[in-house]
Amino acid sequence: MLGKYPLLWGVLITAALLICGCMSFSGSAVDDRVWNLTLIGDTEEVLSLQEIRSLPSVEGYGYGISTVGIKIGPNWYRGVPITDLIDRVGGMGPDDLVYVSAQDGYLWVYGEDQIHGEGFMTLNEDLKEIHSPGLSIILAYERDGEPIGDDWGGPLRMIIISKTEGVIVEGSSWVKWVDTIEIKRR
Numbered sequence: 581m582l583g584k585y586p587l588l589w590g591v592l593i594t595a596a597l598l599i600c601g602c603m604s605f606s607g608s609a610v611d612d613r614v615w616n617l618t619l620i621g622d623t624e625e626v627l628s629l630q631e632i633r634s635l636p637s638v639e640g641y642g643y644g645i646s647t648v649g650i651k652i653g654p655n656w657y658r659g660v661p662i663t664d665l666i667d668r669v670g671g672m673g674p675d676d677l678v679y680v681s682a683q684d685g686y687l688w689v690y691g692e693d694q695i696h697g698e699g700f701m702t703l704n705e706d707l708k709e710i711h712s713p714g715l716s717i718i719l720a721y722e723r724d725g726e727p728i729g730d731d732w733g734g735p736l737r738m739i740i741i742s743k744t745e746g747v748i749v750e751g752s753s754w755v756k757w758v759d760t761i762e763i764k765r766r
Contacts, residue, residue: 615735617719621763622670629735633721635660640716640741642723644751645703652751657739659720662695665761675766680738683757688738690717690753700740703748713744719758733757 615629638661643653666672678690693699697715704710720739721728728734733756740749 615759617665617736617758618760619665619669619762620760621666621668621672625669629721632660632719632736635664638716638718638741640718640743641745641747642720642739642741642754643746643748644740644754645707645748646751651748652754653748654745655723656725657718657720657741658722658725659718659736659739662690662717662719662738662761665719666695666763669763672763673765677764677766679760679762679764680755680758681760681762682755683759686755686757688753688755694753697740700749700753702742705746705748707748710747713742713747715740715742715747715749717741717753719761730757 617627617629617632619625619627637658639656639658641654642657643651643655645651662678666678672678672692672695674692676692678695679687680690681687691699695717697717698712700712700715702710702712702715717738717740720737720741721735723732723734728737733754736758738753738755738758740753
């Protein structure tokens with residue numbers, strides 16, 4: 581059959597290869613995709629993914645647990661401290677809230693204590709509550725040295741990190757697909 585319609589087979593194979601090359605597969609990096617982060621406070625600023633990656637970054641362990649008890653991690657993350665991003669648009673006062681929203685409509689609200697790494701319950705690997713060793717919230721763009729893919733909430737995801745390995749925090753505040761950070765004045 582292939583010999584009877586060689587031109588048709590050639591066109592079909594070429595089309596299939598082109599379609600595969602254009603598709604985004606789960607787990608793939610999104611470096612080549614346009615992604616913007618909007619910061620809203622006293623001013624408004626839009627940063628591209630490349631601009632975010634060029635900002636000063638920090639690294640640490642991120643280990644979370646979902647509301648149904650599934651452990652997420654541990655992994656090593658790199659990203660921009662949320663405090664640095666908030667400062668770019670006027671900072672936050674003690675009564676202000678920070679709304680972090682995602683492309684899919686998910687929203688998480690952080691108070692000032694959480695923005696500074698406080699007020700989170702911390703657990704050990706046996707899920708026993710422990711004293712917090714010091715936490716930071718970052719807008720992560722790398723997990724274990726690789727860009728965070730779509731399948732894992734990338735390219736930008738809020739992560740609570742620690743310099744101490746084995747510290748688990750509740751994962752609901754780990755917002756996936758972050759596209760907006762807004763300071764709400766009260």
